[in-house]
Amino acid sequence: MRAVRIGLDRLIEVVDVSEPRLDSGHVILRPVACGICGTDLHICQHGFPGTQYPVTPGHEFAGHVVSVGKDVTGLKEGDFVAVNPNVSCGHCEWCLENKPHLCNALTPIGVGCAGAAAELVAVPAKNAFQVRESIGHGEAALIEPLACALHAVESAGGANGVKDRRILVLGAGTMGLLITIICRHFGAAEITVVDPNPGKHAMALSVGVDRALTPGQLGDGERFEVIFEAAGAIPALRQALRHIRKTGLLVQVGVHEVATKVDVLPFTIYDHELRIVGSNSLANQFPAAVDLMHDVAGQAAKLIGDTYSVWDFKTAVQAMAGGTAIKTQLRFD
Ligand SMILES: NC(=O)c1ccc[n+]([C@@H]2O[C@H](COP(=O)([O-])OP(=O)(O)OC[C@H]3O[C@@H](n4cnc5c(N)ncnc54)[C@H](O)[C@@H]3O)[C@@H](O)[C@H]2O)c1
Numbered sequence: 001m002r003a004v005r006i007g008l009d010r011l012i013e014v015v016d017v018s019e020p021r022l023d024s025g026h027v028i029l030r031p032v033a034c035g036i037c038g039t040d041l042h043i044c045q046h047g048f049p050g051t052q053y054p055v056t057p058g059h060e061f062a063g064h065v066v067s068v069g070k071d072v073t074g075l076k077e078g079d080f081v082a083v084n085p086n087v088s089c090g091h092c093e094w095c096l097e098n099k100p101h102l103c104n105a106l107t108p109i110g111v112g113c114a115g116a117a118a119e120l121v122a123v124p125a126k127n128a129f130q131v132r133e134s135i136g137h138g139e140a141a142l143i144e145p146l147a148c149a150l151h152a153v154e155s156a157g158g159a160n161g162v163k164d165r166r167i168l169v170l171g172a173g174t175m176g177l178l179i180t181i182i183c184r185h186f187g188a189a190e191i192t193v194v195d196p197n198p199g200k201h202a203m204a205l206s207v208g209v210d211r212a213l214t215p216g217q218l219g220d221g222e223r224f225e226v227i228f229e230a231a232g233a234i235p236a237l238r239q240a241l242r243h244i245r246k247t248g249l250l251v252q253v254g255v256h257e258v259a260t261k262v263d264v265l266p267f268t269i270y271d272h273e274l275r276i277v278g279s280n281s282l283a284n285q286f287p288a289a290v291d292l293m294h295d296v297a298g299q300a301a302k303l304i305g306d307t308y309s310v311w312d313f314k315t316a317v318q319a320m321a322g323g324t325a326i327k328t329q330l331r332f333d
């Protein structure tokens with residue numbers, strides 16, 4: 001079968017490979033839609049922790065079950081599923097605490113093992129969740145980033161944490177806008193999104209933010225109860241720290257370089273009783289994100305920009321790196 005392959009030398013090729021083996025407890029899928037994100041860019045450019053080169057990318061995907069391995073219950077040929085790409089060991093201390101995303105032996109599909117940019121992909125049956133196909137293929141492939149955004153909102157207390165509150169979201173990319181859609185759905189009082197790229201503001205407004213601003217347009221004295229740093233940029237984190245209200249909560253969603261440091265004022269953390277929490281990946285939120293996508297698909301679909309044939313993966317990645325699209329996806333026809 002054909003598959004996209006990124007080599008250790010970062011060369012992107014379409015190659016012929018053998019079909020995936022059907023292990024016990026696994027299913028083989030024929031993907032129909034797959035998103036690409038910053039993680040794929042890192043894999044193609046300077047490397048992403050845990051990547052097993054050569055690798056077939058693709059971790060935000062949905063598809064049809066084409067064969068079912070031994071000991072699989074609840075899935076059959078033809079079922080339409082979205083996939084949680086985080087394959088966890090099931091028995092380390094983090095798995096036993098129901099925090100599979102922190103698993104000591106985490107192997108993300110499309111990073112640590114073969115992903116969906118191929119004719120077929122094998123996944124553990126426990127990672128495949130049935131979805132109503134009527135929500136749309138692209139929307140189903142957005143469930144993975146929606147689950148990450150949901151984990152971020154849950155890290156802020158979920159519906160109780162954001163309902164009736166003033167929210168600031170830094171970054172109007174996929175993460176920031178999915179977080180926005182969820183906060184709106186959960187009844188946030190007012191959502192402000194900050195992004196230095198004014199080209200992103202119209203989309204932010206169309207998914208329901210109250211104000212879309214550049215960093216300089218945010219008033220010095222404004223304070224927010226809940227802030228999401230969803231930019232992965234140091235100026236965004238500094239701005240977040242300046243605008244938290246007393247007792248407020250900052251959720252760190254953006255991924256920074258491992259060794260990056262930022263000054264914080266411990267006196268202010270103490271005096272203002274600030275809370276700063278990290279949100280890493282999708283935790284155990286995939287099933288909840290499947291349900292949520294059935295409610296917010298109309299809004300989430302607005303984020304889907306250009307789609308490319310999976311065999312044009314290289315062009316898709318290059319276009320994404322330079323463009324203003326929110327979510328670029330691959331199609332498999
Ligand atoms: N925690 C998680 O589970 C998780 C999941 C996916 C992505 N991420 C990370 O979240 C961040 C955002 O991901 P994305 O896919 O939305 O990326 P993206 O590139 O689509 O969006 C990032 C946005 O941040 C904006 N930005 C840059 N500097 C800014 C600033 N100073 N203030 C406000 N906005 C600024 C950019 O203009 C861009 O629109 C990245 O760091 C990514 O690695 C985290």
Ligand SMILES: [Zn+2]
Nearest residue numbers: 036037039060
């Ligand atoms: Zn991703």
Ligand SMILES: [Zn+2]
Nearest residue numbers: 089092095103
């Ligand atoms: Zn584990």
